[in-house]
Amino acid sequence: MNRFLFIIAMLVFSIKLSAQVQTDMYQYNIDLLNVREDKVQVTLLPPKNHLREGKFVIPRMVPGYYDALNLGQYISEFQAFNKKGTPIAVNRSDTNTWVIPDLEHIAAITYKVSGGWRHLLEHTPGAKSPESMFKKDSVSIINYSSVAGYFEEMPPRPYQVTIKKNRGFYASSALNYRQQNDTTDIVSAADYRRLVDAPVLYCVPDTTWTQVGNTKVLVSFYSKEHSSYSKVLAAKLKTILFHQQAYLGGRLPVDRYAFLIYHEKIPKGLLADGLEHNNSTVCLYGSATLDKLPEALIGVASHEFFHILTPLNIHAEEVQHFNFLNPVLSRHLWLYEGMTEYATIHMPVKQKMISIQAFLKTVEAKIKGMDGFDNTLSMTEMSTNAIKMQDQYMNFYQKGALIGLCLDIRLRELSNGKMGTQELMQKLIKKYGPEKAFKDADLFQVMTALTFPEIRRFFKDYVEEGQPIPLKESLQKVGLDYDDVQKTVTEMSNPSPGQISLRKAWINQ
Ligand SMILES: [Zn+2]
Incomplete structure (x- = not known):
């Protein structure tokens, strides 16, 4: 693996620090309002600590995907600032890790994250679905494993993520997104594993909630060409979920589950990909029409949903x-x-x-x-x-x-x-x-x-x-x-x- 040395000129500029107060949590800010060239700006206020040095990690691998993803490849313009807003030299030790000196006095870490789904839809070899996607003013899919990181030296800590988003956009996820105002949402997770286990789909909502036994199921759909389609998909999914519930002895072992489904029109062929999480599945569909989508969705979703048994x-x-x-x-x-x-x-x-x-x-x-x-x-x-x-x-x-x-x-x-x-x-x-x-x-x-x-x-x-x-x-x-x-x-x-x-x-x- 290549070694990069990433040094920032010390006196070029400084950052205006946010008013957020350092706590025991990782406090993230993600700005979906300012997406440029498929890249989104991310800011992190690290948890309180007394570390002389900290190794910041973006995953090389994620659970459920048995191949190296090197998600650090999507990170660029990585910078760290002290409490005066002065940039501090950072050493990128490999694709996925950054060593930050004097972490105790770091007040902000900023970087840009590129989306990777474009490559997936274009069948670029090596493209993988645990990446994210940002389309300005239309849709974003955040897979936190490619957006957020953690410090290797610290024990697991909670996360709080504040997201700037378009007015009218809705966050579909297994986690509960609280609306602070028209353009700001906040979400919390108990630790990194739980954060990356719950991707989110941001867009104008086409969502249907349905109840299967004691489980609340969200079906959220995005397609540039089609709207009001989530209820068609939810009806199909509900039938299979009822049978799955009966098969599992009459009770599903989860309270809440989300299907996040993204469709994109591609000239020919069908691309279907799903990645299971404990309480959600992200499904990606490339197809010319929606004719075969319900059937393909059932095929992927029924396997992914059974993952609530194992490994969940x-x-x-x-x-x-x-x-x-x-x-x-x-x-x-x-x-x-x-x-x-x-x-x-x-x-x-x-x-x-x-x-x-x-x-x-x-x-x-x-x-x-x-x-x-x-x-x-x-x-x-x-x-x-x-x-x-x-x-x-x-x-x-x-x-x-x-x-x-x-x-x-x-x-x-x-x-x-x-x-x-x-x-x-x-x-x-x-x-x-x-x-x-x-x-x-x-x-x-x-x-x-x-x-x-x-x-x-x-x-x-x-x-x-x-x-x-x-x-x-x-x-x-x-x-x-x-x-x-x-x-x-x-x-x-x-x-x-x-x-x-x-x-x-x-x-x-
Ligand atoms: Zn599987």
Whole structure:
């Protein structure tokens, strides 16, 4: 990585300091009224401290995205000022970090942040959705991981962000934005992790609130070409959320959830991208028309929404105390992504939204999809090495989901139909939850203790080691034939009563 030396001429100018008083919080000001060339001005009043020097960090990585993002690349014109408003020399040690001397006496840090979504929509290689976007007077999407930072030397502190915005613009987010006046909003977060976990969409509102059980769901939509579309999308989403709620035992484990959906007209093709957060999903759609949007949205949103189970309620310490510069990755991506994808394909058939034939087509697609990857690898090793093993990452959604299927059938078999992955996930939520992490090395033991001794062997063979997953054997138990040459799954013509009842317990059909 390049090393930059970023020195500011000391006597050129000084800054007029704001009237804000230094507290224990990070106090940010973001000015969306003065967006120039896709760049926004950001000011930070650091928390009170006694540090001789502070290392300011913008994330190299973010939770849920298993590749280096180097979000510091979007930061420019970084400056620090002392209490007299005089600029202080700052050393940019690499793309994502700045060393600031005499931090104790720093009264303001200013920089500009560029948006990155333009590149994403233009399919520029390397463009990633955790970036932000600023369009003067029309729309902004703030992903705080690319806008705000923290000091490595300080323990976690709360954040308060003041945002200048156009009159009539509304902030859609999982966090609660308080309006101070027509053009100023304020939002608070308990710490950095919670701030970056809640992106915000700013625009003239096209929003619909809907209630699913005890959960308030916000659907917020932006498109330059279309308005009043959020209610169409909310109606579609509501149907699937009701089924998800039933699938999860009648109660969703979140109070509030936000879908932030951005559409942009592109001449041809369809670009769909989603990134899960604990209480929201940002969806980006590039398409010529809106015809296929509801269906594509359901596809992305149902997977992302199931992340409220894991990692939100079930996660390792590595996720809870995520290191944004050099994270140690958890070994359980098979759980976070594989089990989430399994719930996404299992729920529609279990809830009788689709036929068994349609479900089996999805299973066949997963089996064929798995073929493009090295299936002899250990899924736990693929997880801790996810950054280096990018070419294998997508197999968590193929083989990972099929591991979920085999595990579900095995659990149903061992419990006489009473317990499957749905019940296992509920037990894990009860044991852990959003604020209580599991020890990465202990999870298989815990899951075994919550289920059956035989399950430890299952994890050893198919998750820790790369043994061929028992598809034929598992499907046979529920009266399905798997042809491993043609890669087809079909219903047996004369299933036994035992096979019929196990299938009923598994998929309710
Ligand atoms: Zn996912």
